[in-house]
Amino acid sequence: MKTTNVMVAVLLLAASFTACKKDQPEMAKPTIDGLEIGIGNNKLAHPGNDLHIEAMITAAGNIKDVVLEIHPESGTGWEVNNTYTEGFAGLKNAEFHKHIDVPTDAPVGDYHGHLKVTDESGQITETEFELKVVADPTLPKASNFEIGLNAAGNDLHVEATIDAPNKIAEVVLEVHGTSWEQEVSYKDVAMVGQITYNLHKHVNVAAAPKGHYHLHLKIIDQSGKENEFEEHFDKL
Structure with a gap:
């Protein structure tokens, strides 16, 4: 009699556990x-x-x-x-x-x-x-691409040599991190229409919180072709 009661209790416990598992929603896949x-x-x-x-x-x-x-x-x-x-x-x-x-x-x-x-x-x-x-020698390029954040952490220095066989139309700098981003577009008279240009800009990042950031340099030429380059920096 005792053995029967134990077996019934085990079966009831197993059934209860199975029911609980079924009641739990499955985690959605990524x-x-x-x-x-x-x-x-x-x-x-x-x-x-x-x-x-x-x-x-x-x-x-x-x-x-x-x-x-x-x-x-x-x-x-x-x-x-x-x-x-x-x-x-x-x-x-x-x-x-x-x-x-x-x-x-x-x-x-x-x-x-x-x-x-x-x-x-x-x-x-x-x-x-x-x-x-695909090989495309006419794509705009950036060489000697360098960035640097000043000691105060509010000014990001950006420098690069741009070569654009189809002539420069626009340069875009985009800074982004986990919770902050900023984009600045440049169409300087001295830059637009040039085949080669020494880019030297300063981006205000005073509002950016501490963290790791990416800087994207995008060059757009007058034929509509684009090319993008990336660097990283940390704001401590």
Whole structure:
């Protein structure tokens, strides 16, 4: 009799536990939205330049890591296999905004990419994209690109040599961090229409809180072509 009672109690406990598990809602899988590959989502990369990749990531179960992979559609060529945790791990919402160096010797052709997010419960969401590596010697370029924040932390010095075979139309500087961003556009008379120009600007970042920041230098030429370059700085 006692044995029967114990077995009934065990069965009732197991049934109760199973019912409780069923009552608990399943954690939603991570999502990847607004994926943008290349400038203006043109899905183009150029040897010797940066490849812009951007997306919004949401993970109810908190992000564990983000993995970016790029490989040739066939044969051998340029490959990327990066895992990112800093600035992502433990967050429920994050902006993935990276500029990936494309080697000068990267073979032109068709490539395939994967952006994968894993949350802390092990759930994975992956999205794929197509990419074409194209050589274009007429793209505007920036060399000797340097930035520096003054001791007071309110003035960001930006310097670069710009070369634009199709002549400069506009230069845009964008500063962004986790909770602050600012964009400044320049169409100086001395700059517009030039093939070569020594850029020297100062951006007011006094309102930016302490943290890690990205600076994007975007050059737009008079044929409508764009190219973008990135540097980083910390405001302490």
